[in-house]
Each structure stands twice: as C-alpha cells, then as structure tokens.
Amino acid sequence: MTTAPARLTRAATPHPRPDSNPLPPAAFEHELRELARSRYHDTHPFNVRMHQGGLSPAALRTWVVNRFHYQRSIPVKDALILAKLPEAAMRRSWLRRIQDHDGLAEGEGGIERWLRLGEAVGVDRAEMESGESVLPGVRFAVDGYVNFCRLSPATEAVASSLTELCAPDIMLTRLETFPRHYPWIEEPGLAYFRSRVPQGRRDGVEALTWVTAWARTRSEQLAALSALSFKCDILWSLLDAVEHGSRPGSAG
Numbered sequence: 001m002t003t004a005p006a007r008l009t010r011a012a013t014p015h016p017r018p019d020s021n022p023l024p025p026a027a028f029e030h031e032l033r034e035l036a037r038s039r040y041h042d043t044h045p046f047n048v049r050m051h052q053g054g055l056s057p058a059a060l061r062t063w064v065v066n067r068f069h070y071q072r073s074i075p076v077k078d079a080l081i082l083a084k085l086p087e088a089a090m091r092r093s094w095l096r097r098i099q100d101h102d103g104l105a106e107g108e109g110g111i112e113r114w115l116r117l118g119e120a121v122g123v124d125r126a127e128m129e130s131g132e133s134v135l136p137g138v139r140f141a142v143d144g145y146v147n148f149c150r151l152s153p154a155t156e157a158v159a160s161s162l163t164e165l166c167a168p169d170i171m172l173t174r175l176e177t178f179p180r181h182y183p184w185i186e187e188p189g190l191a192y193f194r195s196r197v198p199q200g201r202r203d204g205v206e207a208l209t210w211v212t213a214w215a216r217t218r219s220e221q222l223a224a225l226s227a228l229s230f231k232c233d234i235l236w237s238l239l240d241a242v243e244h245g246s247r248p249g250s251a252g
C-alpha cells in the first residue's frame with residue numbers, strides 16, 4: 001500500500017474539544033480548504049505517474065475502466081443528498097449536478113463523456129458498462145462513498161464533496177499533460193476533463209458556502225472536516241486499488 005498523507009480523524013484531531021466555540025466561518029473555511037489541499041489524491045503515486053507520462057496504455061485503460069464505477073455512482077450519491085436538502089432552491093441547484101453527469105438526454109452528460117474517454121484509450125464501451133473489470137478495492141471505496149452520503153446528515157454529505165475544490169486543477173493538469181505524454185489519445189476523448197473545470201469550480205464554491213453556513217457548532221465543524229477527510233481516503237484508496245489491483249480468479 002502507498003502511504004496516505006497524515007490523517008485527520010476524530011480520535012487524532014489536533015482541534016479543540018468538540019463542545020468548544022465554533023471557529024468563525026472564514027477560519028473554518030480555511031481549515032476545510034487546507035485539509036482538502038493537503039490530503040488530495042493529486043499526490044498519489046498513480047496520479048503522479050499519470051501526469052508525468054509514466055503510464056502504459058494498459059495502465060491507463062485500467063484506471064479509466066475502474067474510474068467509471070466512480071463516475072456512474074456520483075449522480076446516485078447526489079440523488080441521495082438531494083433528498084436531504086430542506087429548500088426548493090437548494091434542491092434545484094443540486095439537481096444540476098445529477099444533470100451534469102446523466103445529461104438531459106441520451107448521449108449527453110459526464111458519464112457519456114467518460115465512456116468516450118474510454119473508447120479513446122481503447123476500452124470497449126460494453127466492458128465499462130458491464131462493470132465486470134471493476135476491482136474489489138475500487139468497488140469498496142466507491143460504494144463506501146455512496147453509503148456515507150446515504151447515511152450522513154446533509155452537512156457531512158455535502159462536506160464530503162469538497163474535494164471538488166481541488167478537482168478543477170487536476171483536470172487542467174490532465175488537459176495540459178495528456179496531449180504531450182499520450183498523443184495517441186484523440187483530443188475529443190479529453191472532453192470530460194474540460195467540462196469538469198467550470199462544473200467543479202461552481203460545485204466546490206456552492207458546497208463550501210452551504211457547509212460553512214450549516215456547521216454552527218464546533219462539533220458540526222469537526223464532523224464536516226471528518227467527512228472531508230473520509231472522502232480524501234476514498235479517492236486515495238481507489239487509486240491504491242488501481243495501482244496494486246488484481247482480481248480474484250485472475251492471474252494478476
């Protein structure tokens with residue numbers, strides 16, 4: 001296993017007692033941003049190798065096939081969060097996330113763009129859709145994220161999406177490095193990364209505004225930080241599984 005960056009868990013938290021005064025919103029926002037930045041999976045060895053051009057076509061295909069399980073699960077977890085939102089304006093806004101991934105019609109949206117990325121790297125669409133190549137560790141990580149959002153209060157479920165504060169930069173890195181290192185991937189295949197830059201920026205800011213407004217006690221702030229920490233672990237574990245992945249019944 002690769003070593004994940006320092007963990008922030010409830011037990012080991014460097015923060016004051018949960019029942020102490022909440023931090024002012026700006027300081028709490030800083031904590032959330034710092035946590036996301038310091039624990040983000042852009043420093044995972046697999047991502048580092050990908051962005052430095054060190055992945056073989058086969059390794060890229062393994063990542064794309066496995067990440068498809070994450071992509072197709074995102075609108076499911078967003079639907080679970082939608083049901084927790086108390087106001088019509090919030091639900092209307094969150095609904096956009098589902099539409100971003102599922103599209104407004106057949107053949108549109110992020111899931112479709114990911115399938116096209118898969119085709120551009122040489123993965124059969126049917127293989128991705130079947131899910132048969134998804135590694136056990138990837139399934140655990142992604143399904144853990146969905147279940148976390150199913151079972152947690154709105155503040156924590158929304159806080160767990162805050163890795164999106166960092167996602168636009170990783171998309172820009174891919175848009176910059178893929179054409180240089182993997183010129184065999186045709187440009188239209190990169191459309192997914194391009195579309196996520198403005199979407200991720202919008203979503204990250206919205207989630208941050210809500211979480212900083214909702215977490216009114218220090219306990220709630222710590223719970224939001226813990227949720228974000230858990231999400232960083234999900235993304236890290238997903239790449240660990242891809243990096244080391246072998247499946248039962250396969251030679252390795």
Ligand SMILES: O=C(O)c1cc(C(=O)O)c2c(n1)C(=O)C(=O)c1cc(C(=O)O)[nH]c1-2
Nearest residue numbers: 074160161162163164165166167170196235
């Ligand atoms: O490729 C990536 O590194 C990456 C990371 C993340 C993220 O930080 O959670 C998301 C995405 N991509 C992404 O494409 C995406 O749609 C997305 C939605 C969410 C979320 O938690 O709601 N994260 C991410």
